[in-house]
Amino acid sequence: SQQGEEDPQALSIQEGENATMNCSYKTSINNLQWYRQNSGRGLVHLILIRSNEREKHSGRLRVTLDTSKKSSSLLITASRAADTASYFCATRDDKIIFGKGTRLHILP
Amino acid sequence: DGGITQSPKYLFRKEGQNVTLSCEQNLNHDAMYWYRQDPGQGLRLIYYSQIVNDFQKGDIAEGYSVSREKKESFPLTVTSAQKNPTAFYLCASSIATRQLRTFFGQGTRLTVV
Numbered sequence: 001s002q003q004g005e006e007d008p009q010a011l012s013i014q015e016g017e018n019a020t021m022n023c024s025y026k027t028s029i030n031n032l033q034w035y036r037q038n039s040g041r042g043l044v045h046l047i048l049i050r051s052n053e054r055e056k057h058s059g060r061l062r063v064t065l066d067t068s069k070k071s072s073s074l075l076i077t078a079s080r081a082a083d084t085a086s087y088f089c090a091t092r093d094d095k096i097i098f099g100k101g102t103r104l105h106i107l108p
Numbered sequence: 109d110g111g112i113t114q115s116p117k118y119l120f121r122k123e124g125q126n127v128t129l130s131c132e133q134n135l136n137h138d139a140m141y142w143y144r145q146d147p148g149q150g151l152r153l154i155y156y157s158q159i160v161n162d163f164q165k166g167d168i169a170e171g172y173s174v175s176r177e178k179k180e181s182f183p184l185t186v187t188s189a190q191k192n193p194t195a196f197y198l199c200a201s202s203i204a205t206r207q208l209r210t211f212f213g214q215g216t217r218l219t220v221v
Binding site: 033035040041042043044045048088090092096097098099100101103 | 112114141143148149150151153196198200202209210211212213214215217
């Protein structure tokens, strides 16, 4: 049973452009987290947004949360080649539940 | 350095054999998790543990077993009952199950030959 569903499944953009990924979830949450995974590696925590927050920034990352629509978005501004990775949203109760991820490819 | 260590990085197993994947953390975290990831897919929860000597099944526990005898260790055994064990396995930990940030190991890629 997967809680989060990312959209799109794959995204290719030119270096320097902004990348936007979306996540929808099913049940009420306390917080939502975004993670990045480079190919064949573990996941790295990027940012967490609490249910009472609507927007949060961290460097080139901007996350929004709309609890009425049960959705979140991750915006990466001024993309770089190093941003090529898979991005997952995750929600948690007693366990962390991940979506299937968005595979982001930054074209040179 | 503090963190989670998974070993080995690559593991090959013959059909019908059990194999144990190691996960050790020195972060003093109470909660630990095992996930399975298939190519191009998300993470599916196998087992999780909130405290020493306690663990719960996740969504795909069949064919797997775990133990939590020590706080820092949460080994996963892939048994011969697991029909399709070839996958990438990720271990994770957090301070407590409802806590915020979760830390991941670098994964073990298991291949059945």
